[in-house]
């Protein structure tokens with residue numbers, strides 16, 4: 001569709017949005033954040049009738065330059081696994097198109113989620129459909145998937161080694177794309193990896209913690225709270241040191257341990273808060289299941305190097321995962337096989 005169709009300038013949208021391909025929603029998001037700051041200064045952030053936004057998908061059809069819950073789209077059910085916001089499946093009242101929506105209080109809305117996400121065009125990343133502001137909320141719209149890897153692990157206990165490697169390989173492919181586009185996700189975990197209906201394809205989502213690596217100061221700014229999920233945080237993140245793409249590689253290996261054992265790393269050996277343990281203890285290599293192929297163990301050792309410089313890159317690790325998977329004879333396990341008990345520590 002032409003740039004003109006690519007976005008909807010809803011009533012009240014201030015400033016113009018650069019729509020040079022690919023559509024970056026960055027400038028719009030800064031406008032949105034500025035609007036909120038100005039309204040907070042003027043004290044009317046709860047202006048409930050404000051309705052402005054950007055829609056990138058023609059199956060989502062605003063009415064008279066507005067797109068309101070109830071009148072223009074209907075909430076079907078709660079999915080509830082997004083970070084800092086509830087996630088729902090919703091349906092456009094005119095086209096009956098179904099998609100996902102995450103409702104985020106504006107105070108928690110980070111323009112990075114849209115700025116970073118709109119810069120990505122990979123089959124391994126969920127399509128962002130747009131954002132609408134409804135009063136004190138930002139509503140993000142994206143492609144509806146069949147569920148999350150986090151839910152699959154809950155249902156299956158733990159995953160077969162070949163399936164875990166198959167998923168890890170795809171997530172590393174997403175991280176290769178993010179590196180090319182200078183985006184850090186900073187919350188890689190099974191809950192933020194969505195599955196296709198047949199369970200063979202994965203899609204990274206939830207860029208609520210993400211950052212662009214080209215426009216941020218080094219290290220932890222005073223105001224910047226620790227982002228991401230504690231059990232999957234890289235040592236350099238918990239220590240507030242400079243963070244780069246290797247932080248997402250560490251988290252992806254924590255996710256691999258989660259898939260293989262059925263448990264979050266660290267939690268069977270340490271009590272929370274885990275930050276100091278992650279900073280001071282050796283990497284959780286003892287959590288590698290004993291029945292793991294030696295090549296799978298090598299993947300985890302290469303990806304859980306505490307020093308980000310020594311840690312493998314997404315591409316290097318993806319090559320190791322592909323080798324480990326071929327050592328097992330490729331993916332042969334069923335996607336939703338019989339339940340396998342999470343691993344007990346010995």
Ligand SMILES: Oc1ccc(F)cc1Nc1nc(-c2ccncc2)cs1
Nearest residue numbers: 081082100101102140142145147206
């Ligand atoms: O960051 C977002 C922005 C917009 C959205 F609509 C959703 C999210 N976040 C998430 N969505 C899911 C999910 C979606 C669909 N099906 C199963 C899970 C898991 S986390």
